[in-house]
Amino acid sequence: KNLMPPVVPGALPLIGHTHHFTEFEKIWNILEQTSLFTLNNGGISIIKICEYNAYILTDPDLSLMAYNICLNKMYFYHFTDDLVANGLITSEAQTWKIHRKLINPAFNQQNLNNFIDEMNVQAKRLVSELSTTLGKSVNMRKPLVRYTMNITSRTTLGLNAEDQTLVEKDYAHAFELLSVLYYQRATKPWLHLPFFFKRSALKRKQDKLTETVKNILTPIIQKRRLEMKMNSYINNENDDKFQPVLNRLLHLADEQNAFTDTEIREHLNTFVIAAYDTTTVSLTLILMMIGWHKDVQERIYNEIQEVLNNEDRDFTKNDLPKLVYLEAVIKETLRLYPTVPYIGRTVNRDIALGKYTLPAGSTCAISLYGIHRHPMWGKDADQFIPDRWLDPARLPNHPNAFVAFGVGKRYCIGKQYAMMVMKTVIGHIVNQYHVHSDLSRLKFQYEVVLQPTKGHRITYTKRT
Numbered sequence: 001k002n003l004m005p006p007v008v009p010g011a012l013p014l015i016g017h018t019h020h021f022t023e024f025e026k027i028w029n030i031l032e033q034t035s036l037f038t039l040n041n042g043g044i045s046i047i048k049i050c051e052y053n054a055y056i057l058t059d060p061d062l063s064l065m066a067y068n069i070c071l072n073k074m075y076f077y078h079f080t081d082d083l084v085a086n087g088l089i090t091s092e093a094q095t096w097k098i099h100r101k102l103i104n105p106a107f108n109q110q111n112l113n114n115f116i117d118e119m120n121v122q123a124k125r126l127v128s129e130l131s132t133t134l135g136k137s138v139n140m141r142k143p144l145v146r147y148t149m150n151i152t153s154r155t156t157l158g159l160n161a162e163d164q165t166l167v168e169k170d171y172a173h174a175f176e177l178l179s180v181l182y183y184q185r186a187t188k189p190w191l192h193l194p195f196f197f198k199r200s201a202l203k204r205k206q207d208k209l210t211e212t213v214k215n216i217l218t219p220i221i222q223k224r225r226l227e228m229k230m231n232s233y234i235n236n237e238n239d240d241k242f243q244p245v246l247n248r249l250l251h252l253a254d255e256q257n258a259f260t261d262t263e264i265r266e267h268l269n270t271f272v273i274a275a276y277d278t279t280t281v282s283l284t285l286i287l288m289m290i291g292w293h294k295d296v297q298e299r300i301y302n303e304i305q306e307v308l309n310n311e312d313r314d315f316t317k318n319d320l321p322k323l324v325y326l327e328a329v330i331k332e333t334l335r336l337y338p339t340v341p342y343i344g345r346t347v348n349r350d351i352a353l354g355k356y357t358l359p360a361g362s363t364c365a366i367s368l369y370g371i372h373r374h375p376m377w378g379k380d381a382d383q384f385i386p387d388r389w390l391d392p393a394r395l396p397n398h399p400n401a402f403v404a405f406g407v408g409k410r411y412c413i414g415k416q417y418a419m420m421v422m423k424t425v426i427g428h429i430v431n432q433y434h435v436h437s438d439l440s441r442l443k444f445q446y447e448v449v450l451q452p453t454k455g456h457r458i459t460y461t462k463r464t
């Protein structure tokens, strides 16, 4: 007999829950309620988009099982295909397997260690920019987007300082506008159908911006290829000089015919898309948490002094792993507020999950937010307790308990990179400033990331 998981309350006849997903401001509310309902009802539930079932998971075991079988992303992700079709986030399983294996070494710890100087430079640039705002409350969105864009474009594209304006202005701007268009399409169910979308004004705007991005990247790629040929550049994996990811992709393309130019562009765009909003939002939330919990902030400050030996200097690759309390604070923030609160896949064949069968062709979405509030985290699951990360006895004994960077084989390739970036910049900020925030008024909107929309301003004062 075909058992069905419980349906999340609020479905209407024929349209199901569709009406909850047409207004930006309301989507996070239904998604949060859905997570809590699923947690309280056995870890699997259904959201109905018209007659179509999307299966929601908050059970860590079922999630891992489902996601290691279903490697293809749900159809929403493909709204971005013009920009990133064969990039790692959106590519279909077959291409993904090959490309992920080829690109993995570019993000190994040894290579990332070569990015530390750049991370310090950009963090200090941000700290100096903030010195003009002391005592005033600041919306950190723009400074942080600029900061993450600069680091990502230096380390992935390898742009020089003189090209930075191009990134800060045109490239970053095109991405911000494109993401608004993708969200607009997502909230207009009729535009999900290619027939209507192809004829829409939204599509025309999207085409123009995609072309802009293409026209920025193409000459950069061509120029780099030429430079590499002229310098008879040799790339080997043990090379411990600064190598932007683009150089490694070009090398793989030339040596092994691994990627076309279009695929290289799609990979680069993917890194930028995957990196800048997630890191910006995560950093905003971390600043909110430490601005509110002053005792936590002082412990971070003391740890930094200890690791830097009270010297006024940059962080080295050996310092970062020693910032264990700061790492606990970052993880605890991402546990309570996973920057990407939901991820979705297409179910590629019938799969048995617990007592249910998910039919081929349906959608399966994991609530990372739900997994992070699962009873395995204990009675204090909804409280901010960084110390839990320092005591194994206080952590769930489950490999899939902390999933801010994804679930199973297709987890975030930039996880270590992001941790390094976040440690470096929070380290520099806390070293110079006291951070102040008011957590009581924090509000979110769902924009694939959990975007803070109210009450997220930060005030800095100088440490003396």
Ligand code: HEM
Binding pocket: 073, 088, 089, 090, 100, 270, 271, 274, 275, 276, 278, 279, 282, 339, 340, 343, 344, 403, 404, 405, 406, 407, 410, 411, 412, 413, 414, 415, 417, 418
């Ligand atoms: C705090 C920051 C970040 C968070 C919270 C985060 C989170 C995630 C999550 C949840 C996924 C899985 C998405 C899914 O299954 O649909 C993912 C995938 C991915 N992330 Fe990140 N990410 C962060 C930073 C970065 C950075 C800095 C980069 C690159 C430089 C990056 C590159 C990627 C890529 C390429 C994928 C696709 C991986 C694949 O399918 O093979 N991310 N990330």
